[in-house]
Each structure stands twice: as structure tokens, then as C-alpha cells.
Amino acid sequence: MATIRDVAKLAGVSVATVSRVLNQNGYVNEETEKRVRKAIEKLNYKPNEVARTLFKKTSKTIGLIVPDISNPFFPELVRAIEDVMNIYDYTVILCNSDEKSEKEKQYMDVLKQKYVDGMILTTNQLAIEEVMELDIPIVVLDRPSDHSFPSVIADNYHGARLATRHLYGIGCRKIAHIQGPAHVVNAMQRFYGYRDEMKSLGLWEEALIIQGNYQLRQAKEAVLQALQTNQVDGIFAGNDAMAVGALKAVQQLGLRVPEDVAIIGYDGIPLTEMTTPELSTISQPIYEMGAIAARLLVKKIEGQFIEQLHYVLPVTLIERESTNRRGKS
Amino acid sequence: MATIRDVAKLAGVSVATVSRVLNQNGYVNEETEKRVRKAIEKLNYKPNEVARTLFKKTSKTIGLIVPDISNPFFPELVRAIEDVMNIYDYTVILCNSDEKSEKEKQYMDVLKQKYVDGMILTTNQLAIEEVMELDIPIVVLDRPSDHSFPSVIADNYHGARLATRHLYGIGCRKIAHIQGPAHVVNAMQRFYGYRDEMKSLGLWEEALIIQGNYQLRQAKEAVLQALQTNQVDGIFAGNDAMAVGALKAVQQLGLRVPEDVAIIGYDGIPLTEMTTPELSTISQPIYEMGAIAARLLVKKIEGQFIEQLHYVLPVTLIERESTNRRGKS
DNA sequence: ATATTATATGTAACCGGTTACATAAAACAG
DNA sequence: CTGTTTTATGTAACCGGTTACATATAATAT
8 A cells, every 4th residue: 555655756846735735735746746746646546544633533434332232223213324424535434332321331332442423323321421421422312312413303292193193184083002112212202102192182191101122922912912901093113113913913903004003113114014904104304303313413523603503303293094984095 | 631641750660660660561660660650640631542543553443334313223233232242341432324335435434544453234225345445444234145254143034934924824815024224235135035935925016015124104104005916814014114104104004914914024122012003023133233233343353263254143923913813912 | 235024845753553672680490 | 689570651653634933036016
């Protein structure tokens, strides 16, 4: 690999001049620049980013910590982030934390040591003090903003009310909710939205809460169980995977969806279109969330002014067959 | 951020001694080491990885180029790679190429400039000469090994024969194949497997080939089209997404799956369990493929001997409802 | 004609580590 | 008791860029 000194020698100039040509700053004579460029070409010279990073303390790299990329909510989010960062010439280091704070801490330390210019965190275990003392630009994604970091999240509470109200609107009166893990803030928000809507409809009943863990299989079992003892005509699942689980359970019991039991999920991941019947869901603007978070981070890194620190994006109800009781639409 | 010189000063030794403590090499007196460690602790010193990289020319980082992380085949693969690399203390830079060679080339150049220790490539547009001249450890994943790089792939040809034979085994005689894009080598291998099996069964007919592009929607349309003109009692889809498309098409036409038309997919991604009926599929050992590729890369990077250069992993038939004609199993 | 400013280029320190080499004391051998 | 080896530590060059500063010539102003 050629270095800047090789280029300088071949062009008959000093390294400073080559550097000036590369960075297009300072004074360089036109003729000289041509010679330098020719030398660069000839040697197929590419500046060493590491040396640059060491001196400039900026690596054009960011860290992205997600719980688990194989959870179908995240690929699109990650894709959005990578797309935007790529436009601004940043590369993305991907880390899976499994929601474990030690793993997260470890990753954050390593990322800091590698001089990443910033991080996007998608996590529940956020230890704010630890993150603060990293003293690195941070954006928090898909998590609430009870802190001073810029954040992007969808409106979980409102989405849950929307879903519940929709089931009510199609005639459901015994609406169960499959709740996500209690340690996941978003899952709790969705639960609160469901609870408040149910209360305001006068339909609230503790017994209608089904405990889920965001996984299909467990949700299916829990729903099978719940349907033994409870009369239910609508199910609002805390995420799409659990909605599929509910669907399978209901079908297994020989009940019809949506006639006997209507089902709505949450997230709007692609698989909701793949089931039969297709699942209604509350769709989060996943790509947009990622893209906004990435742009926020770039602004933070480059020291630009940030007009809006916290984004709460609207969600939309997607009506599909699993809640369509008026026949084919 | 504290530097090694701060530590040296506080401990009253030279930077060389601190470095020796950090890297556990050379001679260091026990007492001295204690003092140094205390100073490190006190200053919360973390060595600067970038400086280290510059000198040692190894960054403990690898590049991973995939076509598109939001394609459901890749998240699990990426997860496996990240898991294994994490064990060996490497971080992973994720790049989406969209199968475009310019984008790939760009990424590879940037990665090289950032001194990544190696790359895992998952791509069809592989320009071998360009990759060769990077002169960096490479592992090729999910792509055939018509080259000198270590590679990991599943047995597409055999899997396709297996799928076809399975449909035959449950009584299908008019077996259609939804083919993936012609420029995707794996899709062609699957097609060849289908063709050869059909020929050896004496069932081969050009007309049974349906052109797909790996997407659900297009496959659905193509199948709707095909079923107008052709008698078909079995469909082997080139991937799982297209199998879902086929399922939707068949159901829309009022035909029963598997009784009228049996369907089998390819890949074994999670969504095959989420449809109704659940889809039979040829399952690739996705996680294992990623893990093996990662371990191969580590060996290559660390200059260890590689016993086996090319891995062709076996696939397995997963029988589910979409090809089960003997009733509930 | 001289002072001032713009243009052009080079030298060397610096970023924060690693390590070859030099030096010296301690331990051991003959 | 001297020579060799082992242990312990420091100095400074090096990795490959960037940039502050010095220097010099050309252009412009006074």
C-alpha cells in the first residue's frame, strides 16, 4: 500500500502539499496539483483512514446497538440508519446486546476506544449516567425520552388506544390484550393505552390481560389457555409476532377470525401481510424512525443546531382481514 | 481521555512499561505492575484502539457486505456472524450493497482504508480480480466457490431436488417451479436441481416454469397468471417469500392447499411457520452458515491453517401442512 | 522603490499507541 | 571473582496521516 510519502516523492513535493491536495485546503499551484494527482493515480493511493482518525479524532464510523437484529422489527430500522449514514460517508458498526446491560456497556466501551463519532442506542437497559460519561454524541431510538439525549420513538400509547378503539368499532366488547415483557418500556406504554381506552369504554377487566413475552410460541400457548376460561371476541397483541401466535391459537380452537375473534397486532412488520387471514396492525414508520435518528446523529456529530430534540412519530392503523367483519373489501 | 503517557507519569514509569503491562509481554516487576494498574484504574484509562491499529495494522474489525439486511434471510446470518466475531473480540461493520457492484466496490475500498482485518461477502456481483487485489482475508458466504476464497454455502442443487422429489412423493405430477432472478447463482442452482429431478421423473415440461424475482407480490401475480393456463398440482418456490405469494394466489383462486395444490418453499425463514397452512420448506442452516463463515475468517486473519476451504452444508426438508395430504400429523 | 499581502511549499511536531534497542542491576555459572 | 544470562526499565523511532509555523517568491499597494 502506497503512503502519502510515496506520493510526495513521486510528485517531487512534500507530504504537506499532498495533504493539501487531498483535503483541498491551503494554497497549491495548479501545476503542482496536477503532478500530485497523477502520482496518486499512478500509485493507486488511498489515504489511510486510521492515521487520519488518530489525528482528527473522528472516524466517520458510528456504533449501532440493537437488542437482536434477528428480531424482525430491527432489520428495516438498521437498513434505514445504514442508508442515511452512508449518504454522509459514515460506516456503521452493528452490535447485538440481547438487552443485557453488561453486553451493552462492553460494546459502548469498545466503540469509544475505536473513536466512533457517535452511537444510536435501541435499548431498555439504558444506564444514563454511564452513557453520559462516555461524552459522545448519542441518539436514543425506539425508547422514550426521559433524558437529555435526542430521541425518536413512535407513539405507543396512542397506537394502543387506536387498536383497542378499532376492535371496539367493529363490535368487539370482550377485548383481550397480550402484554409484552414488563421490563420493556414500550410494551408498558401499549398496555397503558389499552387500559385507558378500555376504561373509557367501560369495558376494563383485569382478567382480559394475557401475559406474553413478545414471542409467537409463548403467546399462542397463553392465548390457548386464556380462551379456555374467558369469553373473548377481540385480541390486541402487543406486537405482530404475538398476534400471529394468537391467530394460530384461535384457529386451532376452531374459531373463525375475524367473525368469532378479531385480532390486531402492533409494529407493522412485513409478516403481517403473509398470514391468512392477513393481520390488521398498528404500523410504526420504522424506516422513517431509523432515518430520522440517523440524521439527528449526524447533526449532533457535526455540531449543527437541532431544532427538535424529541420525535414522537404518529402510527397508523392498517385494517386487514383479521378485523374486517364486513366481508371482503 | 487519559493517554498512556498520563498513566506513565502517574505511575512514575515510562510508556514502554505501561505498554508492557497492558500487553502482558516483556519483563515487568511485580511492584511496578501494581503501581501501573493502580494508575490505570485511577484514571479510568482505556487504550486508544486507533493508535494501536495504526501501528499494528490490525483493527479487530471486519466488514460484512450483504445485499439487504431487510431481506429476511439475512438477519439470522448477520446475527450468527456478529456473535462469533464478538467472541473473538472483533466488531462488525455492516454494509448493504443492494447487489450493485459499484456500491460493493465503494464499500470494499472504504473498509480497506479503515484497516478492517477481513471481510465476509454475500454477493452475486463478485468481481474476483478486484477482490483479489485488495489483498485482505475474505470469506464468501451463500455464494458458490468458483474461486480461491474460503466459502460457505448450502447445497442448493440438492435441496431443489429434495423439494421436487417430496412433491412427487405426496402425489404431485404437475409440479411448477417459481424461479428466482437469473443473475442470482443460487436461484439458478435451485432451478437446475428442479429441472434434473423433473427430467429423471419423466415429468419435465418447459411450461411449468414460472418466472419470479424473489418477491412475494410478483410471485403471487405470476402464479395467478400461470394457473389460468396450466394444470398444476404442486409448486416448488425458489424461496419462502415466493412460496407465500403462491399460497396467496392459490387460496385466492379458491383452491385448497395442499389438497389441490401442494406448496413448498426454500430457505426456512421464520415466516414459513406463520402462514396458514404452515409452509413446508427446504431449510438452510442459516445460523450455522454464518457461524462457520465467521470462524473461517478468524482463522484466515490469524494465519491459522484451514483444513477445509469450501463448505457445502446439507439442507433439510421440513414437512408442514402445505404438503401434508395425510391429514393432521 | 519599498512595504504589504497573496500565493506556494517545506519542516517538523503531533495524534497515542508499540517495540527495537540500549542500559543497568540482579542472579547465576564456572 | 569475573563472565554470562535473566530481569527490569527507559529512550526514541515508527505507524501514516494533519497542520502550525517558517520561508520564499510573486503580486499589489503606497
